[in-house]
Amino acid sequence: MTADAWVALVVLPLLFLLEGLLPFYAGRRDRLRHDARNLGLGVISGLVGAALTPLLLLSMAVAARQGWGLVSWLGLGAASGALLAFVGFDLWMYLWHRANHRIPLLWRLHRVHHTDPAMDATTALRFHPGEILLSNLANCLVLPLLGMTAGLFVLYKAVMVAVILFHHSNVAVPPRLDRAYGLLLVPPSMHRVHHSERRAETDSNYGTVFSIWDRLLRSFRRRDDAELIRFGIGRFAEADWQRPLWLLRLPFVSDPAPAGEVPS
Ligand SMILES: [Zn+2]
Numbered sequence: 001m002t003a004d005a006w007v008a009l010v011v012l013p014l015l016f017l018l019e020g021l022l023p024f025y026a027g028r029r030d031r032l033r034h035d036a037r038n039l040g041l042g043v044i045s046g047l048v049g050a051a052l053t054p055l056l057l058l059s060m061a062v063a064a065r066q067g068w069g070l071v072s073w074l075g076l077g078a079a080s081g082a083l084l085a086f087v088g089f090d091l092w093m094y095l096w097h098r099a100n101h102r103i104p105l106l107w108r109l110h111r112v113h114h115t116d117p118a119m120d121a122t123t124a125l126r127f128h129p130g131e132i133l134l135s136n137l138a139n140c141l142v143l144p145l146l147g148m149t150a151g152l153f154v155l156y157k158a159v160m161v162a163v164i165l166f167h168h169s170n171v172a173v174p175p176r177l178d179r180a181y182g183l184l185l186v187p188p189s190m191h192r193v194h195h196s197e198r199r200a201e202t203d204s205n206y207g208t209v210f211s212i213w214d215r216l217l218r219s220f221r222r223r224d225d226a227e228l229i230r231f232g233i234g235r236f237a238e239a240d241w242q243r244p245l246w247l248l249r250l251p252f253v254s255d256p257a258p259a260g261e262v263p264s
């Protein structure tokens with residue numbers, strides 16, 4: 001099993017417990033069924049990601065052998081090179097996420113992640129396998145261009161999984177802690193706005209690990225009344241659309257709120 005899968009195995013049960021003890025949105029019902037459905041889709045997407053791992057490793061190995069990538073072109077040392085690749089890849093994740101909201105074809109796949117009406121830690125695993133396929137193929141180009149090493153990529157993915165599980169979670173994090181954490185990393189308060197049913201809010205807060213990109217690139221939004229945020233996308237928030245098999249066919253259904261439009 002990969003390092004990020006081990007991180008998920010440890011962090012998910014902890015967050016599930018905290019979501020029960022200290023929920024931000026109280027009164028959630030059917031948590032087990034909700035979470036099992038997200039995990040079901042997460043396992044399918046995880047298998048697609050695992051099948052593409054050899055291709056990612058090959059792309060990084062070829063780049064290393066040929067001396068390709070920003071790290072070697074800039075002549076950086078081990079520590080500064082690792083920092084550039086780590087932070088640079090997170091910037092790529094931000095840009096890719098933003099493209100997923102802008103480009104209608106990508107949005108059809110990515111909206112599966114946004115149709116969860118009861119966001120919690122398991123929503124971090126709710127991705128259509130088609131989105132995982134495309135993002136991994138794009139990564140086969142980006143990782144060699146950056147000069148990312150396999151070891152550093154494993155570390156990035158392990159950190160990323162812990163951070164995204166936490167920022168999707170329904171845990172009532174004390175506001176001061178959330179604010180301090182949010183100076184560097186994407187906190188739950190920020191990502192809740194991204195899952196709002198209001199399109200203008202959905203199209204904000206694209207950060208994955210670091211919170212700086214949204215501030216630098218003017219896509220940061222905050223809400224002080226996050227307890228009033230409603231999650232989901234129109235009719236796709238309804239009960240039937242929460243089943244894994246329905247979620248798999250959701251990208252092929254006509255969109256009630258095309259990318260860039262505000263749903264009624
Ligand atoms: Zn999104």
Ligand SMILES: [Zn+2]
Binds near residue numbers: 123124168191194
């Ligand atoms: Zn999300």
